[in-house]
Amino acid sequence: MLTATHIAYLHTCHRKLWLFANGIQMEHTSQLVSEGKLIGESSYSDRATKYTELALDGIKIDYYDAKNRIVHEVKKSNKVEYAHIAQVKYYLYILRKNGIEDPQAIIEYPKLRQKESVLWEQGDQEKIENWIKEVQDLITRAECPALDKKPICKSCSYFDFCYIHEV
Template sequence: MRITGVKIAYYFICHTKLWLFSHNITLEKENDNVNIGKLIHEDRYKRDSKEITIDQTITIDFIRKGDTIVLHEIKKTKSMEAAHRWQMLYYLYYLKSKGINATGEINYPLVSRKEEIVLLEKDELDMENVINDIRKIAMGRMPQPKRTKICQKCAYFEFCFGDEV
């Protein structure tokens, strides 16, 4: 099974969403929040190269190269900051496995903030555990949805809680 950056993020957001996505049940294309995020990306970062996909596994919003390679991810809000951080760590981990050392930067243009990300040895060990957990979740039965404050804006909300709306 291919572990993608999206799966890493979903692992930290919702295991049900991760399972659904891993089984090719994707509902993001019609979601307003996802589309707003794409518009912010296109509007604020017009000059930068857009979406570099590597091995159909990671998709980086853009890359800047000076003395070092810096991967950039653009996010609408910091509400899922841990998921964003781990997604970037996975990109760095994946590239390091290919012999490419880089750092990361998560950009939050609506709040004019950015977070620099560096892959540490401990992160690499933790990433192995996350990857193993993702495989177990994807190969198992669909986890029961757990309603949280972020569910209301999720593309999968009706799928998980449609009868409770």
């Protein structure tokens, strides 16, 4: 089933998307991922009482304010990335598809002490449906996309896998 992680990886690295979708998962060994989870948990420990967790059609929203229809997403990153926005737009797409009227989202960056509002814009539906097609096309290819070296590789959970032959 397609998830918001697929959509985020589509905007991060096509190789990462393919590896993840084809069952090669290394996230649990990543120090950065566990650090991120910790930031999410410790900075917002009182959230569980205010917000509900919502799992729906392949998405899992940790902090959903059902009363105001607002998704709260916490990111450990020290920069705002388009992949985060794409992931959250996909949440809004699924919520809308399930009859939630005009949902909104806020991405919170505790390290930056910054918040980013994500609104539904005209053309988003078509844009997201194109992303879904792109994901389906990429992940069903027989070959893993070639290594494309880029700065984010250093913090990627697949770094060891991708750079195994590098000196």
